Amino acid sequence: MRAISAGAVALKSTSETLRKTLGIDKAEDTIEDLPELTIRVLTESEMEDIRARASSLSSGVDNDVGGTLEDVDNDIITEGFEQPPTEPATALN
Numbered sequence: 242m243r244a245i246s247a248g249a250v251a252l253k254s255t256s257e258t259l260r261k262t263l264g265i266d267k268a269e270d271t272i273e274d275l276p277e278l279t280i281r282v283l284t285e286s287e288m289e290d291i292r293a294r295a296s297s298l299s300s301g302v303d304n305d306v307g308g309t310l311e312d313v314d315n316d317i318i319t320e321g322f323e324q325p326p327t328e329p330a331t332a333l334n
Contacts, residue, residue, distance in 0.1 A: 259265070
């Protein structure tokens, strides 16, 4: 009987330590602080606005602060193609 009692006390102590360490004991207090999550159906117009915004962000046209990137340089940059090709080295016999 003493062994069972000692095991129960050890289990309770371990459980309390884990709850305090992980902050689980404070979870009941934070429920009131959580923001409200509103779920609603988007209209077709709202979905088109979202698609247009996502497209402009992914293409690099929009700078994500409400403006457009007008100074974007659209030139194609090639590197290493300006030099004439070199002839392959021949092995000396």
